[in-house]
Amino acid sequence: MCGCACNTKKEDVKVQVDTGRVCELLKKYKGRRGVLVHALQDVQKEFGFLPGEAIGVIADEFDLSLAHVYGVASFYAHFYFTPRGKNIIKVCTGTACHVRGSKIILEGLEEELGIKAGETTDDFEFTLETVSCVGCCALAPVVVVNEEVSREKNPKKIIAILKNKKEENDE
Amino acid sequence: MSEQITVMINGKEAKVPEGILIIQAAKMAGIDIPHLCYCECLPSTGSCRVCLVEIEGAKGLVASCARKVKDGMVIDTDTEKVREARRFVLELILSNHPGDCMSCDKNGACELQKYAYELGIEKTAFSMKDPGYEIDRSNPFIERNYNLCILCGRCVGICKTQGADVIDFVKRGMVTKVATPMDKPLQESGCDFCGSCLAVCPVGALLEVDRRFRGREWEMEETKTVCSYCGCGCDLVFGTVDGQIMRATGESLGDFLCAKGRFGWDFVESSKRITKPLIKKNGVLTESTYEEAFEFAAERLLDIRKAHGANRIGGFIGAGNTNEVAYLFQKFLRAGIGTNNIDSSARLLGFPALVDLYEALGDGAVVSMENIEEADALLLVNADVTVAYPRVGVAVKRALSNGAKLVVVDAGRTKISEKADIHIQSMAGSNEFVLSGLLKELLDGKVYDEEFAKKCGKFEDLKKSLGKLKMETVERESGISKDVLKEAAKLYGEGKKTVIIFGAETVSPQTMELIADISLLTGKTKASVLPCLLSSNLWGTVYMGALAEFYPGVRKADEAGSDFEKAWGVKLSKEAGLSIKEMLDGMGSSILGMYIIGADPVAQLPNSSSVAKSFSSLDFLVVQDTFLTETAKLADVVLPGVTLAESNGTIVNMEYRTKEVRTAIEPLVQADWETVVALSKKVNYTMDYSSEKEIAKEIKSLVSIPKKIEKNTYKFTLVEPKISGEEPDKKYPYTLIVGETTFGFYDGVRTKNSKLSELEPNMGDYVVFNSDDAASLGLEDGCKVTVKSRRGKVITSAKILDFLPKGMFFMPSCHNKQGVLSSDGIDLKLKSPQDRLIAVSVSKEGVAK
16 A cells, blocks of 8 residues: 555545544443434544444444444435545535536536545545535525535635635645 | 134134234134235334235224234235235335346245235336346355345344344335445355345345255255254255255244354265275275275274284274164174274263263253253353354353343353353363352352252262362462352352253363252252253264263163173173273274274374374274265275265254254265175174164164153262363463364364355464464464474464453364364373363464574
8 A cells, every 4th residue: 555545445445443432432322222323423523434443342332233233324324434535515406506507516526526426535635425405595506515505606616715725724 | 821812814703812913813813914024933023014904993904913913803814905005015115126037046935926926916016126236146155136135124133133143224215225234245244154044035135055046946855854063953954956955944934054054064065075985005095896895894804803803993983973873883893893992973072971961960961942042041161152053052042032141151252151141251271160169159159959959969078078169269270259150150040940051072071060060059950951062963872882881872881781692693792892092092002903984083083193193003994984084094995975964864962852864865875874784794794774764673672862861869979170171381381272163163074075164264274362462472363373282283374363361272173283282181081082272382483482
């Protein structure tokens, strides 16, 4: 492996999971029932996705089978099993956004980033997704960039803003 | 018995027990309600909605697998409304199904197809669509085609109750699928390959790989017989087409079989089987005819007898042959040759100590799987049940789900110990101390049956000797605190129905005596002790007289000799014969000729390099076996043997049940009994039988199996606890444990010749280290290591897994490397070697120490 993630598949990326940290996150749920989804959310928040190893720890701690935990987690579109990018760009494809041209924004972003919707760039900078409605149809078309709703329609600009931000942070 | 109630089903009155499901009540009344997700052996999920019925007064249609009957209920299972609803449900299922019935192996046995036909679905209302999943053919046994899956959930349910619990529904909506965690292949997800999922699948989604395109359901001929692996002796139904085995299943839908039982039969069809007699000519085994081989073998055996006497000849038989073969073999040696030098691999697997246990407890030692399932407290001693005796493992799991308490005494962590209430992870070889400690805690904590114990002999002595036992000694030797033992004693002692389960080949005879004492002290003398046996016919082999001390019927030679003289019409020796260990020691001098059936002593006996030397020093060796084993390679004559799948006869399993073995396929070679009979004619002692049935008849007239022991008086044994196994020292500081693995079996002869070996990592050629030891020894996963004992050394690979405590390593028995290492130190009582715990040293290969 050359160090960067250029030739490795996303599924193969090994993320060092601090199992102690996972146990810590699960502490408050000890002995309680009906908390699996909360626990999964907490773990995803920590790692950005649900690493297999972390799911194993959750199963052990809750005395559930790995199959059961994975079954529950995979039920929800909200949980991810592969690493995601640092920046999550969600293009709304709900009815209002659709009729006002969200498809063009999506295609533009796909071209710009070189990935399809649902994928992550090889450098793990960007993940591109679609979302069915974010509840602000009056502003359509919208793009949700890292949880912030934006009316920016130019894909280049969206990415440039994020890249600039990164540079600012790096400096 | 619950109360009977009256219901009306399809206009007919039926009396059924209260509290059962409508679908069950209907079945009792002779009405089959169509169903897909419902399975008798599983809790209802009510998910498929095919079993809908109409109930008078109920709102809408009701799923009959999820509603219980009530008195006076009026049920209609076949109205047009019901049929219409079922049709709609099936059409929805079919909308996500490719409908490729023409090349599906389940055609004719598929439940989806059956109901679609019965409900007259000609054209589905929705178009049929192939979900387009890739078919998983990555493992050697189970083909998973989720395009055919109807998401009934039976496989998920049964994997939870008796499998390894590795599959569940994943995702949702139209893309819902049954999958392993992260959708990995089965072999990477901890699957045990028991194949229970496959057995309950109503469609073609899960299929035996071997069966694909080789025969349809209606062409299949079924033969009920017995599995040839461990002593559980599960019923096995072979499905054959044109004389070839297609699959093995249990007798009914939810019957458990393990990977070995369900899939491991393929060694029967291995191309490495011996098909022709072989005679060693100029040091090379060359094919010959039966006649030539018999002539030659008989001549040589007679020569030895003439020159040196009958007692220079010995016999050894494996414990996986039928009763009929074992009986005939010992008769051949005792009556035909004239020697009592006959022994069997039973001696390496817990005998004759088990005979003592049986005599101490009588029918207390007669336990069935049902006894375990109904128990409320279980004590498991040194038995990795889910791996070595899987059917027992399922029984324990079922007991646990019924609320039973479990105490496990085992140095290692196992799948069952993880479910235990108390796991006594004692140091290797310290079982006797743990059990003595338990006895003392039972007594001191007053969790015993005083009234009963008082009636047993030597109770006062037991009290006295336990009084002398210091718990500090127990703590020191076992590494277990007395509080844990106290708690365990309470948990076990307070059970109403208890069973002590132990691995017969892994514990010392003294441990067995301690187990008997625990059973007596708690007054539990009915079905309370189950010795887990590794070979399919251990009890039978012993009952048939294939153990040096005993004539058939477990009768001592001096006492039974004259009875058998009458029965067999020859003079017999009244002295006990030599055990295999004694024969081994005498090879080349007091033993000159050996006849071996279905056993590989060179591989099975410890200190194998010296064993091989002994066997090579024989004047004459004849081996009858299915494969060219290590022993057979040394033989002067090799006779082809048959497998259990090609035999007729009986075996006695670990529950003391006599089970019938039937030929599922045409034997590849002459049956074992016929070969022994033919050889007997050549040594001028004609044993004339026309079939196994005739042999069985003769056995029946001489022996009752199992021997019935009605006990009225019991007596304690009193055991001074000792550390068993080889003591580690400075030079050999670690303890190596030899044991079973999920996909390997005993000496590995069969599993090596089966596709099971593809699932066993490195075909069992590895040693497991825990991560602490691996770090201190500088080992990484997969690196080559040298393991040395006082006898020899082997090079193998390291595997790092944390299930044993520090300083203890595990080696699978199926690769048979332990023979070089293991100790032939003899247990005087058993005349058998203690070879499961070996003191070793370890170094990384290629690194000077």
